Amino acid sequence: SAPPSSLPTMFMMGSLGGDDDDAQLGGLNPWASLMQDSLEDVVEGNTRKWEMLKMVADNCADHTVAEFAASSFPDSARLEAARKLISNHLAVLKDITNPSPSTQKELVRVPRSEGKYVDMFLLEVARRLLGKRPHVPDAAVLDKFIEEKMDPTNEKMRQAWQMAAQYLNGRTQSTPEQKKGRNPDMSYEAAMAFLSVCNEIGEPEQKWFALRGMINAGGLDAPTTTYGVAAQQPKEARMEAAKRLVNNHYNVLIDITNPAPETQHELQRIPVQYRPMVDAFLREMCRRLHGRRPGPEAYALFRMVEEPLEQGNQEQLAVWGAAATYLTGRIQSVPDQKPGRNPDMSLAAATAFVQVAQEIGMGRPIEVEEPPSQWDLSATVAAPTKSKGGGSGKDKDGCVIC
Structure with a gap:
């Protein structure tokens, strides 16, 4: 019989971040289209948090302290996934809430009206992937400011987080074989860290x-x-x-x-x-x-x-x-x-x-x-x-x- 293959990777077909054939996680600049797609409030509301995450990602050392699912992966994998998401979160947000996808129509997107919850979900994924810096003054305060918590009484929020996690499981590409002619979104280990944290946060x-x-x-x-x-x-x-x-x-x-x-x-x-x-x-x-x-x-x-x-x-x-x-x-x-x-x-x-x-x-x-x-x-x-x-x-x- 054929040799066993890796369990999770077959579900990461496609490119995270866009439907176009040449759209990849690292290759989009979606500001203009986002502003026309009723996501203006979402983009503006969390701009400061995303800017702070980017600053931390660009300046933190290669070692941070992770918790829960993220702690199962090497620092290099976590930070690769975090930096990729932070620098391209707008593309990912647009993709998850795309009302008219041209590819992978079998994947269930989140309604654009719930885009604010998806952006909160992505913020929390990035924060957990980055990890903590216990020896940096004020880092704990900044971490608390960025943190997004699930409201257990908000059913729309719970469903949006669950749907976002499930969508990203089907969308993320980690190997060239998953989509011929298209580069992976990130390395295999980074993709595993990324999806593990997504699943943890969206756990129903x-x-x-x-x-x-x-x-x-x-x-x-x-x-x-x-x-x-x-x-x-x-x-x-x-x-x-x-x-x-x-x-x-x-x-x-x-x-x-x-x-x-x-x-x-x-x-x-x-x-x-x-x-x-x-x-x-x-x-x-x-x-x-x-x-x-x-x-x-x-x-x-x-x-x-x-x-x-x-x-x-x-x-x-x-x-x-x-x-x-x-x-x-x-x-x-x-x-x-x-x-x-x-x-x-x-x-x-x-x-x-x-x-x-x-x-x-x-x-x-x-x-x-x-x-x-x-x-x-x-x-x-x-x-x-x-x-x-x-x-x-x-x-x-x-x-x-x-």
């Missing part, structure tokens, strides 16, 4: 939001307890796989359920109507790969984000099994599998990734110990589900192996 699913915070907030030094096959994998490998998946889960979901794949036709995709089940499968993968940290809050969080296999639900089991089979054939761990394209993750991380996927795909539950009696856990946390058969024990790092 609360369990994904919780998982992203749980996984990205912890470092390798933080102790975790793992269960099942994950307990047999090196911690560094598990964490790498968990971060890669949680920060790119939307791309992976679309890949598994892609009704018209351009490559690897021999791999069996899953019908689109089963996306909710596949999404739950991916969340359970992240949960098991990461494990749980010590303490009652961490225990409660670990149980609340659980995606159990419903007893007797053969349809769910079949979908999860098919998702595991697909990912086993799709993941790339060494350059030789796809010459010219970076692997999805290291070999050790890919091994942990595939083994956990197969464990879930076979419907194998994990056995989680009861919480200590002195913990006062919320009543919303379901009682642990006991696995059938097999003993349990702890490995040398304190991981429960069932």
Whole structure:
């Protein structure tokens, strides 16, 4: 069979920043047309913030401190993506809200009337990609001034941020193969950083939001307890796989359920109507790969984000099994599998990734110990589900192996 290719890149077909064949992220000067497209207030309202971001991007050193999804990527990749977006944000804004696109009409744009929310979304993406400068006086104040926060009571804003993230997942180009004759918008690693932050900010699913915070907030030094096959994998490998998946889960979901794949036709995709089940499968993968940290809050969080296999639900089991089979054939761990394209993750991380996927795909539950009696856990946390058969024990790092 054909060698597996990188999971997310097939969704970045096209050029971010314009519909014209020669329009690329770095090649537009859209001021004039924007002023005629009812975006005047948007452009004027955030001009100072974009100018400040550009000043910071042009003058900051090559090292800044990133948080959450952005922290999973090298400084060079983050800063490349941030500078590209900042210098061309007007083109990107116009593209996302284009009411009459000439190409890639299958991608859903955001209504131009919601352009102010899209510009706020782009500001926050750029800010998080740039990162913080803890040793620069007044940097924290400036960062707070630029920061854009989601208003949970504003449904239009929530939808605009979600749609913008999903659009950019389908629009960003990171390799020459994605659009013959057109240069990529940015390097592969920069595109991965860019889209990971976009997905983080536009996250509509609360369990994904919780998982992203749980996984990205912890470092390798933080102790975790793992269960099942994950307990047999090196911690560094598990964490790498968990971060890669949680920060790119939307791309992976679309890949598994892609009704018209351009490559690897021999791999069996899953019908689109089963996306909710596949999404739950991916969340359970992240949960098991990461494990749980010590303490009652961490225990409660670990149980609340659980995606159990419903007893007797053969349809769910079949979908999860098919998702595991697909990912086993799709993941790339060494350059030789796809010459010219970076692997999805290291070999050790890919091994942990595939083994956990197969464990879930076979419907194998994990056995989680009861919480200590002195913990006062919320009543919303379901009682642990006991696995059938097999003993349990702890490995040398304190991981429960069932």
